[in-house]
Amino acid sequence: MILSNITVPLLGLVDTAVIGHMGDAHFLAGIALGSSAISVLFWLASFLRMSTTGVIAQSSGQQDHDKLIRSLYTSMLIALLFAMSLIVLSPMLIQVIAQLSNASSEVFEQAKLYFQIRVFSAPAAMLNLVLLGFMLGMHYGRGPFYLVLFTNIVNIALDILFVVGFEWGVAGAAWASLIADYSALGLSLFLSALVARRHGIALKFTLPKRAEWLSLLTLNRDIFIRSLILQLCFSFMTFYGARLGEITLAANAVLLNFLMLVSFAMDGIAYAAEAKVGRAKGQGSLGQLQLWVKVSLFWGAAFALLYSAIFYLAGGWIISLLTNIPEVITLAGTYLPWLVLLPLIAMSCFLFDGIFVGLTRAKEMRNSMLVSAVFGFFLPFLIALPLGNHALWLAMSCFMGLRGLTLAYKYHQLTRQAALLE
Numbered sequence: 001m002i003l004s005n006i007t008v009p010l011l012g013l014v015d016t017a018v019i020g021h022m023g024d025a026h027f028l029a030g031i032a033l034g035s036s037a038i039s040v041l042f043w044l045a046s047f048l049r050m051s052t053t054g055v056i057a058q059s060s061g062q063q064d065h066d067k068l069i070r071s072l073y074t075s076m077l078i079a080l081l082f083a084m085s086l087i088v089l090s091p092m093l094i095q096v097i098a099q100l101s102n103a104s105s106e107v108f109e110q111a112k113l114y115f116q117i118r119v120f121s122a123p124a125a126m127l128n129l130v131l132l133g134f135m136l137g138m139h140y141g142r143g144p145f146y147l148v149l150f151t152n153i154v155n156i157a158l159d160i161l162f163v164v165g166f167e168w169g170v171a172g173a174a175w176a177s178l179i180a181d182y183s184a185l186g187l188s189l190f191l192s193a194l195v196a197r198r199h200g201i202a203l204k205f206t207l208p209k210r211a212e213w214l215s216l217l218t219l220n221r222d223i224f225i226r227s228l229i230l231q232l233c234f235s236f237m238t239f240y241g242a243r244l245g246e247i248t249l250a251a252n253a254v255l256l257n258f259l260m261l262v263s264f265a266m267d268g269i270a271y272a273a274e275a276k277v278g279r280a281k282g283q284g285s286l287g288q289l290q291l292w293v294k295v296s297l298f299w300g301a302a303f304a305l306l307y308s309a310i311f312y313l314a315g316g317w318i319i320s321l322l323t324n325i326p327e328v329i330t331l332a333g334t335y336l337p338w339l340v341l342l343p344l345i346a347m348s349c350f351l352f353d354g355i356f357v358g359l360t361r362a363k364e365m366r367n368s369m370l371v372s373a374v375f376g377f378f379l380p381f382l383i384a385l386p387l388g389n390h391a392l393w394l395a396m397s398c399f400m401g402l403r404g405l406t407l408a409y410k411y412h413q414l415t416r417q418a419a420l421l422e
Contacts, residue, residue, distance in 0.1 A: 018163045029246040030110020032253030036238040040231040047223035049133040053274045054360040056137025061282020070208040079126035090119045101242040110170045117174035121181040131188040143191040155180035222362035226369045233377045251331040258339040270354025277358025304347040311340045338393035348404030368406040376402030
């Protein structure tokens with residue numbers, strides 16, 4: 001899972017690197033704005049993967065194959081409904097992007113072009129999230145690795161072909177990602193059928209029971225609200241950065257790739273924790289549950305230290321790989337120290353997210369995110385507003401730190417109350 005998640009940021013890194021060498025900052029700023037908007041929408045759908053992983057892992061631990069299949073198909077139906085809603089509402093969403101970003105006409109046109117193409121990959125992207133959650137819940141770690149590696153190879157190859165070879169610019173990057181998403185859907189369907197057969201599970205369509213349907217909807221609702229608040233904070237970084245100018249927007253786009261690299265590596269550990277904790281809860285084994293929590297935190301701390309060291313020693317070199325625009329390189333270097341500290345600050349929030357997904361305790365995740373957004377992100381930002389772009393990075397650091405603290409406190413509270421298996 002760590003290996004598969006480390007490859008995920010290559011999508012954003014290659015898009016940024018290819019567009020970042022086109023010579024003008026408005027191309028890089030445009031794809032930053034457009035891809036950020038798509039990421040907000042697609043990441044809002046992360047509730048599909050999270051809820052599927054937790055429910056499938058617990059059903060697997062209970063050896064309840066009928067419930068497992070009902071949960072899978074219910075999640076797939078919800079995914080398709082969510083995807084079609086995004087496509088129908090896309091014209092309205094483009095206008096929202098224009099109003100919130102206040103970007104220059106050159107930047108907005110590039111962002112609009114990217115968004116109009118990429119939004120049609122929503123059905124594939126949403127179904128991939130559900131199938132990824134299914135494979136994770138079934139402890140099939142190689143499946144997600146093959147899937148992510150395949151998607152990245154297709155996207156990188158098409159990026160180079162469309163952007164560098166055909167000179168399609170930002171549109172080429174969007175088409176590359178769209179084709180990669182649908183290619184990945186074909187592979188994920190094959191891999192999911194493969195793992196089901198290995199466990200003797202028949203993938204016949206079965207309608208969910210009313211109680212299970214309502215339970216899954218409630219779980220999805222709370223994780224959706226949690227994801228919505230999370231993306232509000234991340235999108236605020238991009239949209240407020242656009243108001244500070246296209247050079248600042250471009251520099252933040254480069255630096256957010258550092259954070260994405262950290263987040264996906266940490267999520268590799270968190271995804272494994274989701275599956276292990278979920279199965280332990282399904283089996284009713286408190287000892288195994290607590291063991292996997294401790295193991296996950298140990299490896300999370302080790303990787304956080306590694307990333308901080310890499311960013312400290314090679315951060316400037318990484319920035320120069322992503323763009324050759326002098327003004328962007330200089331400005332990104334100014335804010336690089338924040339990225340050196342963030343892996344250490346953010347480590348616990350990623351891992352406890354995974355633990356609470358495995359426990360299917362979405363209400364606690366939702367409440368933690370709400371408190372952290374208000375008191376960890378927006379309050380510090382308003383206090384530090386005169387510091388300009390530094391205020392954004394301070395707010396993000398406080399936000400990540402408070403998320404980890406609140407979830408850690410809730411976990412220890414559940415432990416004291418002997419409520420982890422409820």
